[in-house]
Amino acid sequence: MNTLDIELPKMTLLYGLSLLPVLLLWLIGLRLTKDIVISIVRMSIQLALVGIYLKMLFELNHPYLNGLWILMMLLVADITILKRAGLKVRYFALATFTAVASSILFSTAFLVVLVIQPTLYYDAHYIIPLAGMILGNCLQGNVIALERFYSVLRKNENEYATFLMLGATRWEAVRPYFKDAIKAAINPTIAGMGTMGLVSLPGMMTGQILGGSDPWLAVKYQIAIMICIFTSTTIACIINLKLSLNIAFNAFDILNDEVMAKR
Amino acid sequence: MLPLLRFDQVSVTVQQKSLLTNINLALYNGDKAVLCGKSGSGKSSVLRTLLGLHPVTSGTVFFQESALTPSTVQNIRSCSAFIGQEPILGADNVRQAMLLPFQFKSHRDRKPTEDQLIEVLNRLQLAATLLNQESSRISGGEKQRIALARGLLLGKKLYLLDEVTSALDTESKQAVFEVLSDPALTVLSVTHDPEWLERCSIIFQLEAGRLIQEKRNEYTGH
Numbered sequence: 001m002n003t004l005d006i007e008l009p010k011m012t013l014l015y016g017l018s019l020l021p022v023l024l025l026w027l028i029g030l031r032l033t034k035d036i037v038i039s040i041v042r043m044s045i046q047l048a049l050v051g052i053y054l055k056m057l058f059e060l061n062h063p064y065l066n067g068l069w070i071l072m073m074l075l076v077a078d079i080t081i082l083k084r085a086g087l088k089v090r091y092f093a094l095a096t097f098t099a100v101a102s103s104i105l106f107s108t109a110f111l112v113v114l115v116i117q118p119t120l121y122y123d124a125h126y127i128i129p130l131a132g133m134i135l136g137n138c139l140q141g142n143v144i145a146l147e148r149f150y151s152v153l154r155k156n157e158n159e160y161a162t163f164l165m166l167g168a169t170r171w172e173a174v175r176p177y178f179k180d181a182i183k184a185a186i187n188p189t190i191a192g193m194g195t196m197g198l199v200s201l202p203g204m205m206t207g208q209i210l211g212g213s214d215p216w217l218a219v220k221y222q223i224a225i226m227i228c229i230f231t232s233t234t235i236a237c238i239i240n241l242k243l244s245l246n247i248a249f250n251a252f253d254i255l256n257d258e259v260m261a262k263r
Numbered sequence: 264m265l266p267l268l269r270f271d272q273v274s275v276t277v278q279q280k281s282l283l284t285n286i287n288l289a290l291y292n293g294d295k296a297v298l299c300g301k302s303g304s305g306k307s308s309v310l311r312t313l314l315g316l317h318p319v320t321s322g323t324v325f326f327q328e329s330a331l332t333p334s335t336v337q338n339i340r341s342c343s344a345f346i347g348q349e350p351i352l353g354a355d356n357v358r359q360a361m362l363l364p365f366q367f368k369s370h371r372d373r374k375p376t377e378d379q380l381i382e383v384l385n386r387l388q389l390a391a392t393l394l395n396q397e398s399s400r401i402s403g404g405e406k407q408r409i410a411l412a413r414g415l416l417l418g419k420k421l422y423l424l425d426e427v428t429s430a431l432d433t434e435s436k437q438a439v440f441e442v443l444s445d446p447a448l449t450v451l452s453v454t455h456d457p458e459w460l461e462r463c464s465i466i467f468q469l470e471a472g473r474l475i476q477e478k479r480n481e482y483t484g485h
Contacts, residue, residue, distance in 0.1 A: 158351055162353055163367075164340055166363060166370075167340070167341045167364050168364075168367045172368065254318075
């Protein structure tokens, strides 16, 4: 089965549908029209550009070009994670990049080379969407892990200092906050896996079914991607947080305020 | 006799704010010293600097005659107990709080027995029943004494006390004085308590981060 096209008149009809919530919001006194229009226009332009680029990428299907696209995604993710976590990019960029890149490359390679095994391992049809999905989820996890760890540690600076005074090494003293941050980071993925299919149909599966795939095949891909997301998020968060400890503390094991972004 | 700890022209500036300027002081084994001065005069900063919580801008802090550096800070931290106005117990109940330091590698092989826990609590006028109490239900004064008890269990020799007697009743205060008067223990405290001031051998007067006066009782013999 081929997915049915949405032609231009139908797309226009679709944009027309968004007038309904705009009208409802306006009626209840929420003046969000400008924001909504800007968001819809931005979404359309950004996705159109990605569409053009992906079409080109899939046609050329060149290993270097595919690698470059993944590298770009990783760099954008790197900066996004640190900015959202409230850490200065110039101090942590390398640590976060190392953690995220190694875990993404490992899980994507595992999935493509050992599980899916396409004729071309670098096939853009597989590696681009798979790496993108894993990275998107990994990004969320890393933001939560870093943000949670450093905000809780700052809030409990005296408790941390007490642990040091009681003979704890830096690692022993931060361990309770470390465990708490990792738990917070991977909990959404664990909860997501636990309710998958009950609460909603996952996006990738829906996409494949709409694309004409057999539901059973879509289920297997969904399971594969979820396990890879869980694996890479856990690995990336642990490595990232561990590496960040060498940057965020001074030689006396005290948190260095200089590396935190001002809020 | 060599001093246990010594500040040699120590200045500390944190975020462009000068906390301590050119401090020279020395403390010998068994000394009971008090830091006096108005709020903001740098009393707590002396304690924090000693523990490596504030980086030294110039000068040197010596502990057992070795300079305070990232590689020696662990030594001073493991030899000293810092007890503030509202000490953090760091565990859900008192027993766990007392045993907390013995989970760390440095003390793992010295876990105290139940009898030792009770004995040290009793010395500080605390009942054994307190061991099963939740930390959130413990008063400020009890927390201070539990923190002190924890220091004693760890065999710490240097006690850095920040307004510790402020939350104690007369009886508990006497018990704390009694324990700290042990000649084997060295005490550096921040306090306004007249009774404690009387018992101390040295008074360091601070003003705006500078040491302006040092009064040493003659009988200490240093």
